[in-house]
Amino acid sequence: MHHKKKIAFITGTRADYGKIKSVVNKLKNKFKIFIYITGMHMLSKYGDTNKQIIMENKKYSKIRLFKNQSNKEEATSIIFARTVNDFTKYLLRIKPDLLLVHGDRFDALAAAICGASNNMLVGHIEGGELSGNIDEHLRHAISKLSHIHFVANKSAKKNLIQLGEKKNSIFSVGSPDIDIMLSKNLPPLNLVKKKYRVKYEKYSIALFHPILIKDKKSFLKEIKIFIKSLVLSNKNYLVIYPNNDYGNDLIISNYNKILKKNKKFTIIKSFRFEYFLTLLKNSEFIIGNSSAGVREAPIYGVPTINIGNRQKNRFLHESITNVDFNEKKIIQAINNFDIKKFRLSKHFGKGNSSKLIYDILSKNKVWKITKQKQMVIQDT
Numbered sequence: 109m110h111h112k113k114k115i116a117f118i119t120g121t122r123a124d125y126g127k128i129k130s131v132v133n134k135l136k137n138k139f140k141i142f143i144y145i146t147g148m149h150m151l152s153k154y155g156d157t158n159k160q161i162i163m164e165n166k167k168y169s170k171i172r173l174f175k176n177q178s179n180k181e182e183a184t185s186i187i188f189a190r191t192v193n194d195f196t197k198y199l200l201r202i203k204p205d206l207l208l209v210h211g212d213r214f215d216a217l218a219a220a221i222c223g224a225s226n227n228m229l230v231g232h233i234e235g236g237e238l239s240g241n242i243d244e245h246l247r248h249a250i251s252k253l254s255h256i257h258f259v260a261n262k263s264a265k266k267n268l269i270q271l272g273e274k275k276n277s278i279f280s281v282g283s284p285d286i287d288i289m290l291s292k293n294l295p296p297l298n299l300v301k302k303k304y305r306v307k308y309e310k311y312s313i314a315l316f317h318p319i320l321i322k323d324k325k326s327f328l329k330e331i332k333i334f335i336k337s338l339v340l341s342n343k344n345y346l347v348i349y350p351n352n353d354y355g356n357d358l359i360i361s362n363y364n365k366i367l368k369k370n371k372k373f374t375i376i377k378s379f380r381f382e383y384f385l386t387l388l389k390n391s392e393f394i395i396g397n398s399s400a401g402v403r404e405a406p407i408y409g410v411p412t413i414n415i416g417n418r419q420k421n422r423f424l425h426e427s428i429t430n431v432d433f434n435e436k437k438i439i440q441a442i443n444n445f446d447i448k449k450f451r452l453s454k455h456f457g458k459g460n461s462s463k464l465i466y467d468i469l470s471k472n473k474v475w476k477i478t479k480q481k482q483m484v485i486q487d488t
Contacts, residue, residue: 120147120215282457318355
C-alpha cells in the first residue's frame with residue numbers, strides 16, 4: 109500500500125488560519141495532516157480560538173497545542189525563541205515530508221527556520237508580497253527559507269524571482285482564503301448577528317493592529333485619534349480586538365475605557381473566519397490598518413478606509429481610501445463614502461487556490477525539488 113505523505117501546518121493567528129483552512133480541507137484525503145496551534149489561538153483574551161480549530165480538524169488531523177506566550181506582553185523575540193525550541197522537537201518527532209507555512213508572521217518564520225535547518229522541505233503560501241512594516245521583512249525571510257512557493261499572483265511571482273528564487277519552484281495559485289470567501293456556504297447574516305449580539309441594521313467594521321516599530325507615546329496618540337474619529341463619526345461599529353503583536357494591550361485597554369459603554373460600539377474579541385466574512389460582506393465599510401481592508405474587502409467590493417503605513421505598498425484598488433492619522437481627514441473619509449459597492453477584485457484568484465495546490469502536490473515532480481537552494485542571480 110502506498111504510504112501517505114505527511115504535511116505539517118502551523119497556525120498562530122486568526123488570519124493565517126483563515127488562509128490555510130481551505131488548503132487543509134482539500135489535502136486531508138490524500139495526505140496525513142499535522143497542525144501545530146500556538147500564538148493568539150492559545151490566549152484566553154482572544155477567546156481561546158484553539159478550541160474551534162480542534163473541533164474542525166480533530167477527525168482527520170493530528171494536533172499539537174503549544175502556548176508560546178502568556179496574556180501579559182513580552183518581547184516578540186522571546187516568544188519566537190520559545191516557538192523555535194518547541195517546534196523543532198515537534199518536527200523531529202513527526203518527520204513531515206513537507207512543512208507548509210503561510211504569510212509573514214513570527215510563528216511562520218520560526219517554523220520555516222526549524223524546517224530548513226533540519227533539512228526538511230518547506231512550502232510557503234503567499235510569499236512575494238509587499239507591505240509597509242516589519243511583516244514584509246519576515247515574509248521575504250520565510251521565502252528565502254522555503255523551497256516551494258504558492259503565490260497569489262504574477263506580481264508576487266516577479267518579486268520572488270527578484271529575490272533570487274527559481275522560476276520552476278514558484279506556482280501562481282491565487283489566495284486560499286478566497287476559496288472560503290466565494291463559497292456558497294457562508295453563514296447567513298441574521299445568524300451571525302445573533303451569535304455576536306449585533307443589534308444594528310447598518311454597521312461598519314473597525315480593526316486596528318499594533319505597529320511594531322512605533323514608540324509607545326506616538327502609538328498611543330494614533331490609537332486615540334483612531335478611536336476619537338470613530339466616536340465623532342456617529343456611525344455603528346463592530347470593533348474587533350487587534351492581533352497579538354506587542355502593543356495590543358494599549359489598544360484593548362483604550363477600547364474598554366472609551367468605547368465599552370457607548371451603544372454605537374460592539375467590541376468583539378475574535379470571530380470564526382466564516383462569520384467574519386459574512387459581517388464584512390454586509391458592512392458599510394471597514395476602517396483601520398488591517399490587511400482585511402486591502403485583501404478581503406475589495407473582493408466583496410466593500411469600501412476600505414486604510415489609516416497610516418501598516419499596509420503601505422499593498423495592493424491598491426478603487427475601493428481603498430488611504431489616509432494619515434488625522435482626525436479631520438479620517439472623518440472626512442468616513443463621511444465622503446458614497447456607500448456603494450465597488451467592482452469586485454479578482455486580483456488574488458478565483459476561489460480555486462486549494463485545488464491548484466492539491467494538484468501541484470499530487471504530482472511527483474514537486475517532491476523532487478532540491479533542499480539545497482542556490483540563489484538565482486538576475487541579469488541586470
